[in-house]
Amino acid sequence: MAKRAASYPVIVGGHICLDIIPSIQGGPFQMVPGKLLNIGEAALSTGGAVANTGLALHRLGIPVQLMGKVGNDFFGEAILSILKKQHESLAEGMIVADGEPSSYSIVINPPHVDRMFLHCTGANDTFQAEDITEEALQEAGLFHFGYPPLMRRMYEHNGAELSRLMQKAKEAGATTSMDMAKPDPDAKAGQIDWQRLLAEVLPYVDLFLPSIEEILYMLRRETYEAMKESHGSEQLIEHVEASLLAELSSELLAMGAAIVVFKLGEHGLYLRTTSEAARLENTGRCGLGDDAAGWLNRELYAPCFKVEVAGTTGAGDCTIAGFLSGFLQGLQPEETLLGAVGTGACNVERPDAVSGIPSWADVQARIAAGWEAYPPNPSFAEARIQLQMNAAVWQGTRDLEMTNESVKGTKKL
Structure with missing residues (x-):
C-alpha cells in the first residue's frame, strides 16, 4: 500500500487553449491565396498543461482543480464544455475574464x-x-504550473510575476511543481534571459519537470543552436550525452529546485535530486518530510515501455501526471518513475491527449x-543509473504493492 493517500486536492494552473483540428485527407495540400480548399469536419479538443496534465490526473484518480484562464466568448464556452464532459467539477475553478479572448490553435495537419x-x-x-486565490492554495496539497513561456505576464520583467506566483504557493504550504514549454525564438519569450529567470523562480519550485530540449535552449542557448545546425533538427535527444544531463540537472538543483526531471521523449525520463536533506524535507504539504531519505541525492533513468504508438499529443504532460501521482502517494523514486x-x-496508444489514460491501479497492474x-x-550508459528499467527484472527494490485488490497476486517486480 502507498505510504500516504493523495487526500489533498491538486491545483493545475497555467496555459489552456482550444485546439481546432480540421480533417485534411487525400493528395497534395498547398495553401494558395484565393483558392478554395475542400477539407473535412474539424475536431475540437482542449490543449495546454491545464487540460492535458489536469485531465490525466483526474483519470488516474487524483483529486484535481483546474485553474486556467479563458474569455467569456464562444471558444471559452467550448473549453469549459469539454472539461465538464470529463466531470462537472473540473470547470468550477476555471478563471473567466470578461472582455478577453480565449486562447486557441488551428492545427493544420x-x-x-x-x-x-x-x-x-x-x-x-x-x-x-x-x-x-490564497484560499485555494491553503487548501491545496500540490500546486502545478505549466507552460509559463507561452504566457506573457509570466515571463516579462524577468519572470517577476511567475516568481510571485510560485512564492505565494510555497508560502501557503503547498508542494510546488512546474513544467515548461520551448520559447519561440522569434518572439519576445525567445529573447528572455531564461537562466536568470529560473534562478529567481526555482527556489520556490519543489519539482521541476521540463523537456531536455526546453532546458538546453534556456541554459545552453549556444550549444542548442550548434546542435540544431549540426544535426538539422530541433529533435536533439538522440544526440544528448549523459554528462550533459548531469550538468544541466546539477545547475538547476543549485538554483534551488529539490527534484529535477527531464522528459526525454521516446527515450523516457531522467531524474536528479538534491543532496540537501533539509531542502527535500521542505517540500510542502504533500512533500517528503520524514520520508526524504529514499529520494536524497538520486540519479535515475527510465526508458519507455513498449506500445503501439497512435499519437504523441500530450505525452509529456501525461507523463508528468503519472510522476505527480506517484509522488503524491508517497512512492519511492523508482516506483514513481515507473508510474x-x-x-x-x-497516452500514446491513442491519437488524442488524454483518452488513453486509465486509472492508476490499471497502470500499476500492467507494470506488475x-x-x-x-x-x-x-548514450546514458555511463550515468550513475541506479534503476535498471525492465519491468520484469527490477533489481534491488522492494515489491511493488498494488492499491487495487483485484490485481494482488500478480507477478511482483
Whole structure:
C-alpha cells in the first residue's frame, strides 16, 4: 500500500487553449491565396498543461482543480464544455475574464507534411498571481504550473510575476511543481534571459519537470543552436550525452529546485535530486518530510515501455501526471518513475491527449504483469543509473504493492 493517500486536492494552473483540428485527407495540400480548399469536419479538443496534465490526473484518480484562464466568448464556452464532459467539477475553478479572448490553435495537419500551427495566446497572456486565490492554495496539497513561456505576464520583467506566483504557493504550504514549454525564438519569450529567470523562480519550485530540449535552449542557448545546425533538427535527444544531463540537472538543483526531471521523449525520463536533506524535507504539504531519505541525492533513468504508438499529443504532460501521482502517494523514486513512463505509454496508444489514460491501479497492474520496456539509451550508459528499467527484472527494490485488490497476486517486480 502507498505510504500516504493523495487526500489533498491538486491545483493545475497555467496555459489552456482550444485546439481546432480540421480533417485534411487525400493528395497534395498547398495553401494558395484565393483558392478554395475542400477539407473535412474539424475536431475540437482542449490543449495546454491545464487540460492535458489536469485531465490525466483526474483519470488516474487524483483529486484535481483546474485553474486556467479563458474569455467569456464562444471558444471559452467550448473549453469549459469539454472539461465538464470529463466531470462537472473540473470547470468550477476555471478563471473567466470578461472582455478577453480565449486562447486557441488551428492545427493544420495534412498527410505527409509536418504539422503547422496558428496560435492565439489570448487570456493566457494576462494570467497573474492574483488569479490563484490564497484560499485555494491553503487548501491545496500540490500546486502545478505549466507552460509559463507561452504566457506573457509570466515571463516579462524577468519572470517577476511567475516568481510571485510560485512564492505565494510555497508560502501557503503547498508542494510546488512546474513544467515548461520551448520559447519561440522569434518572439519576445525567445529573447528572455531564461537562466536568470529560473534562478529567481526555482527556489520556490519543489519539482521541476521540463523537456531536455526546453532546458538546453534556456541554459545552453549556444550549444542548442550548434546542435540544431549540426544535426538539422530541433529533435536533439538522440544526440544528448549523459554528462550533459548531469550538468544541466546539477545547475538547476543549485538554483534551488529539490527534484529535477527531464522528459526525454521516446527515450523516457531522467531524474536528479538534491543532496540537501533539509531542502527535500521542505517540500510542502504533500512533500517528503520524514520520508526524504529514499529520494536524497538520486540519479535515475527510465526508458519507455513498449506500445503501439497512435499519437504523441500530450505525452509529456501525461507523463508528468503519472510522476505527480506517484509522488503524491508517497512512492519511492523508482516506483514513481515507473508510474510516470507507464502513464505516458498509455497516452500514446491513442491519437488524442488524454483518452488513453486509465486509472492508476490499471497502470500499476500492467507494470506488475511484466510490461516490457525498451532497452536503455546507450548514450546514458555511463550515468550513475541506479534503476535498471525492465519491468520484469527490477533489481534491488522492494515489491511493488498494488492499491487495487483485484490485481494482488500478480507477478511482483
